[in-house]
Amino acid sequence: MKSKSGMATIAAATAALALILGLAACGGGGGSVGGGNAGEVTVAKGGTPSGSVLISNWPGYIDPGANGSVANFDKETGVKTDYKEDVNDNVVFFNKLKPQLDQGSSGGRSLFVVTDWMAKRMWDLGYLEQLNHDDLPTVFQNILPQFEKSTIDPDRKFMIPWQGGQTGIWVDTSKAPEIDSVSDLFDPKYKGKVEMLTEMRDTVPLVLQSEGINVADATKDDWLAAIDKLREARDSGQIRRFTGNEYTEDMTSGNIVAALGWSGDGSLIGNENAEWRRPTDGCDTFFDQMVIPVGAPNTPAALAFMNYAYRPEVAANITDYVQYVTPVNGVRPILQKEDPKVANDPKIFPTEQEIAPCSEDPDPPGSPQDVADVEAAFEEVVSG
Amino acid sequence: MRKRQRSATGLGRRLIPYGLLAPGTIWLIVFFVVPMYFMAEMSLRSGVPNTPEGFTFNWAFSNYSDALAGRGEQIVRTFYYAGTATILALLIAYPLAYTIALKVNPRWRLPLLFAVIAPFFTTYLIRTVAWETILADDSPIVDLLKSLQIIPDDGRVLATSGAVIAGLTYNFLPFMILPIYASLERIDTSLIEAAKDLYASARHAFLRVTLPLTMPGVIAGVLLTFIPASGDYVNAAFLGGANNTMIGNKIQSTYLQQSDYPKAAALSFLMMAAVLAVVFIYIRLAGTEAFVGSEEEVR
Numbered sequence: 001m002k003s004k005s006g007m008a009t010i011a012a013a014t015a016a017l018a019l020i021l022g023l024a025a026c027g028g029g030g031g032s033v034g035g036g037n038a039g040e041v042t043v044a045k046g047g048t049p050s051g052s053v054l055i056s057n058w059p060g061y062i063d064p065g066a067n068g069s070v071a072n073f074d075k076e077t078g079v080k081t082d083y084k085e086d087v088n089d090n091v092v093f094f095n096k097l098k099p100q101l102d103q104g105s106s107g108g109r110s111l112f113v114v115t116d117w118m119a120k121r122m123w124d125l126g127y128l129e130q131l132n133h134d135d136l137p138t139v140f141q142n143i144l145p146q147f148e149k150s151t152i153d154p155d156r157k158f159m160i161p162w163q164g165g166q167t168g169i170w171v172d173t174s175k176a177p178e179i180d181s182v183s184d185l186f187d188p189k190y191k192g193k194v195e196m197l198t199e200m201r202d203t204v205p206l207v208l209q210s211e212g213i214n215v216a217d218a219t220k221d222d223w224l225a226a227i228d229k230l231r232e233a234r235d236s237g238q239i240r241r242f243t244g245n246e247y248t249e250d251m252t253s254g255n256i257v258a259a260l261g262w263s264g265d266g267s268l269i270g271n272e273n274a275e276w277r278r279p280t281d282g283c284d285t286f287f288d289q290m291v292i293p294v295g296a297p298n299t300p301a302a303l304a305f306m307n308y309a310y311r312p313e314v315a316a317n318i319t320d321y322v323q324y325v326t327p328v329n330g331v332r333p334i335l336q337k338e339d340p341k342v343a344n345d346p347k348i349f350p351t352e353q354e355i356a357p358c359s360e361d362p363d364p365p366g367s368p369q370d371v372a373d374v375e376a377a378f379e380e381v382v383s384g
Numbered sequence: 385m386r387k388r389q390r391s392a393t394g395l396g397r398r399l400i401p402y403g404l405l406a407p408g409t410i411w412l413i414v415f416f417v418v419p420m421y422f423m424a425e426m427s428l429r430s431g432v433p434n435t436p437e438g439f440t441f442n443w444a445f446s447n448y449s450d451a452l453a454g455r456g457e458q459i460v461r462t463f464y465y466a467g468t469a470t471i472l473a474l475l476i477a478y479p480l481a482y483t484i485a486l487k488v489n490p491r492w493r494l495p496l497l498f499a500v501i502a503p504f505f506t507t508y509l510i511r512t513v514a515w516e517t518i519l520a521d522d523s524p525i526v527d528l529l530k531s532l533q534i535i536p537d538d539g540r541v542l543a544t545s546g547a548v549i550a551g552l553t554y555n556f557l558p559f560m561i562l563p564i565y566a567s568l569e570r571i572d573t574s575l576i577e578a579a580k581d582l583y584a585s586a587r588h589a590f591l592r593v594t595l596p597l598t599m600p601g602v603i604a605g606v607l608l609t610f611i612p613a614s615g616d617y618v619n620a621a622f623l624g625g626a627n628n629t630m631i632g633n634k635i636q637s638t639y640l641q642q643s644d645y646p647k648a649a650a651l652s653f654l655m656m657a658a659v660l661a662v663v664f665i666y667i668r669l670a671g672t673e674a675f676v677g678s679e680e681e682v683r
Binding site for chain 2: 095121253
């Protein structure tokens with residue numbers, strides 16, 4: 001009898017444990033949502049940097065190693081920087097952090113980098129601290145004139161450009177050298193060998209342009225129609241999967257012939273035949289921004305890091321390694337001496353005319369409900 | 385005085401079981417009941433994502449029907465993947481556990497069991513990502529499968545249902561092997577000998593004696609494999625393609641991509657209810673006797 005109930009207990013405990021494991025795998029919601037501290041704005045405190053600081057950025061977005069920019073910043077200032085590459089997708093990063101931001105905490109982060117539209121969303125929800133320009137002398141001394149103003153943040157109250165680039169097509173030239181447009185990616189010839197991005201604001205505008213639609217004039221229905229086109233391509237097996245930065249892995253291991261991707265990701269792709277191309281039927285630019293979240297500890301160190309990243313010699317090292325577009329003046333002359341190949345690369349130093357017609361990671365049109373509808377439709381497609 | 389003392393000891397004795405239960409109870413309350421409460425509360429809120437107003441609580445039961453709409457395919461797929469992986473794991477685990485427990489020299493038991501568990505000292509995520517490399521389209525393994533005509537020349541392994549099911553089977557296999565091994569190891573082998581003495585064939589002895597005696601292990605193994613496998617999203621995310629997502633991926637993307645926390649919470653609850661129902665039916669079919677009763681027969 002005793003052993004009988006013992007076995008039952010074990011079985012019940014087993015079932016309960018397994019259920020919890022399953023639940024943990026499912027993830028869940030929780031905590032209070034909404035509110036934020038919209039209305040009252042905290043200004044990030046300046047001062048002499050010291051102590052330790054946690055910075056979150058996208059993978060492959062800075063020169064790494066013992067002589068890298070982070071290590072040099074630490075040597076120079078005595079700050080201990082914990083630099084994490086844990087931003088893979090704007091919306092995912094936002095939603096992971098949101099419960100903490102709602103409570104006025106940044107999860108220990110003093111600075112992170114998100115794309116401009118996401119910085120704006122966070123600012124509107126009261127999740128960011130305001131920047132005092134007096135604390136950022138190097139930034140405003142060296143910022144390129146075209147970045148001094150931003151349509152999203154006219155007075156640069158909350159975001160400082162980190163780096164940016166273009167969304168286009170990475171092509172494996174040994175397998176499909178002929179691909180040069182977004183329409184090509186829908187060609188059945190490449191069935192199961194192409195990938196698109198889970199970032200809706202990159203993928204959908206490019207598809208819209210490939211259909212001949214001007215993104216600025218696109219309606220909600222246009223967005224939904226483009227999303228339908230993506231759904232058909234997914235159902236037919238044309239699109240292998242939707243990814244964040246992981247397309248670089250599939251490009252490296254030769255699983256795909258082409259993918260929508262970001263112009264500076266070359267350092268993440270171990271495939272010498274991979275080539276980034278600006279699509280012939282559209283283009284998209286983005287700019288990622290440094291922001292200081294509410295509740296950020298050690299803001300003096302975060303502000304010092306911003307100033308540091310805007311020194312031309314530091315920015316030149318970063319650009320040379322990362323190969324994205326820099327907002328810092330004086331980088332190109334340095335690279336013309338040190339690495340002319342990078343200095344003359346039109347992806348890294350594009351002209352104004354090249355960038356002018358591109359869409360800039362736009363929000364879908366309409367009210368927040370309309371935006372949510374479009375995002376829901378896109379999510380349905382992306383997660384099969 | 386003496387009497388009082390005795391009653392105090394009696395009281396203490398009566399409290400002992402509660403004291404022993406306390407750590408587990410507190411653990412369950414903090415890590416299960418409290419999160420469940422917040423999740424239930426969230427699943428009944430409504431509002432527009434990414435607005436300062438956020439989601440407000442208003443008994444929005446419609447979240448539950450909305451959460452199911454358009455997700456039937458993923459739900460069916462989830463149970464298909466998890467079920468297939470569980471059956472495969474059972475077919476692999478039972479003979480393996482049987483051999484280790486009853487057939488090999490006892491000296492080899494420990495090293496063999498270690499060999500079963502060793503790969504699992506590496507984290508689950510790393511192992512799954514490693515499979516991504518092993519099964520890449522140009523990998524030697526896939527080339528071999530192609531030359532053996534197991535998959536067509538233009539076929540692939542990665543980003544297919546097969547890869548997801550294989551990943552699930554592989555990742556949860558030890559959860560199947562260990563309980564079965566534990567129940568096999570406890571069998572009194574003289575019972576099998578007795579069956580044979582009574583002219584039972586090897587097959588009969590296995591079906592009438594060994595298998596029934598190990599049913600609790602099988603059932604525990606099946607539950608330990610099926611339940612986490614049906615909630616898994618890592619395998620589908622890494623090894624699957626755009627058409628192989630499971631309900632776990634759906635919940636994740638509803639929460640993290642779509643920012644629709646109420647719907648994600650509702651979907652989590654529905655998933656939990658579905659798993660509970662499947663487990664309940666399973667236990668009913670397997671019989672509670674097999675679940676708890678066979679120990680006595682061993683004695």
